[in-house]
Amino acid sequence: LSPDGRRLAISLGGESGEAVWVKELPAGPLSRVTLDSAAAFRPRWLPGGRALSYVANTSDGLELRRVAADGTGGAELLARNERALFEGAVSPDGRWIVARTSGGIGRQGRDIVGYRVGDTTAVPLIANPAFDESAFALSPDGRWIAYESDETGRREVYVRPFPATNGGKWQASTNGGMAPVWARHGRELFFVDAARRMTAVSVAGGSEPHFGERRALFTLAPDDYLDDNTYYAPFDVGPDGRFIMARRVRSETEAPPLIVVENWFTELRQRLQQR
Numbered sequence: 001l002s003p004d005g006r007r008l009a010i011s012l013g014g015e016s017g018e019a020v021w022v023k024e025l026p027a028g029p030l031s032r033v034t035l036d037s038a039a040a041f042r043p044r045w046l047p048g049g050r051a052l053s054y055v056a057n058t059s060d061g062l063e064l065r066r067v068a069a070d071g072t073g074g075a076e077l078l079a080r081n082e083r084a085l086f087e088g089a090v091s092p093d094g095r096w097i098v099a100r101t102s103g104g105i106g107r108q109g110r111d112i113v114g115y116r117v118g119d120t121t122a123v124p125l126i127a128n129p130a131f132d133e134s135a136f137a138l139s140p141d142g143r144w145i146a147y148e149s150d151e152t153g154r155r156e157v158y159v160r161p162f163p164a165t166n167g168g169k170w171q172a173s174t175n176g177g178m179a180p181v182w183a184r185h186g187r188e189l190f191f192v193d194a195a196r197r198m199t200a201v202s203v204a205g206g207s208e209p210h211f212g213e214r215r216a217l218f219t220l221a222p223d224d225y226l227d228d229n230t231y232y233a234p235f236d237v238g239p240d241g242r243f244i245m246a247r248r249v250r251s252e253t254e255a256p257p258l259i260v261v262e263n264w265f266t267e268l269r270q271r272l273q274q275r
Contacts, residue, residue, distance in 0.1 A: 011041035033071035064088035134231035179233035
């Protein structure tokens with residue numbers, strides 16, 4: 001959702017590939033804003049609401065780009081890394097680009113890195129190769145970064161100061177935690193616990209965050225989009241406190257597709273020889 005809550009940025013797939021679109025709420029037009037051939041997904045609004053960052057799948061790998069919210073002017077490169085970037089955002093003060101790297105399918109090692117605007121060198125913000133650190137969320141005032149980590153053996157939500165992330169670490173969740181999102185006023189943090197309950201916790205300011213009582217707001221339905229292979233927040237909360245979420249659409253009469261791959265072993269041998 002845009003900073004004013006009046007527009008929705010979303011990635012949609014179709015015959016022409018995956019692209020970022022902007023929807024005027026509640027019943028306005030839906031307009032495509034990424035117009036090249038690179039698959040585009042996971043958009044985030046930049047400060048001010050006039051532009052978006054998103055991940056582009058290019059021939060050189062996954063990189064972070066910027067595009068105007070009305071689609072004019074073409075896309076600009078924000079950040080590129082030797083490790084694929086699967087999520088990114090610009091800090092509220094516009095001085096930092098924050099991104100999350102890939103750990104690889106079935107492996108740990110997802111990290112959160114930062115780039116000072118104008119610099120191409122990545123600064124490790126929260127990066128321990130033994131664990132997954134992902135699904136980051138910058139507070140509206142830019143003082144804190146919330147994220148999820150599996151350092152205890154299951155995912156929990158933590159908060160650190162930003163950009164000096166080594167200045168402290170505080171655990172915000174107590175019963176598992178995924179996909180943190182800040183309230184627009186910055187005094188509340190939302191996340192999903194191990195029982196798939198959307199949970200709210202108040203966050204008092206000061207030299208360190210102080211968390212209030214954790215309150216379960218509602219339970220995610222089985223088709224609400226969030227599972228163990230989701231390393232970002234696939235939902236948002238508006239200025240009015242209402243959530244917007246993605247939901248899988250399934251038909252009870254729809255049969256699963258049958259995919260037949262011919263000459264599979266021949267192709268596999270050829271690929272192994274090429275390596």
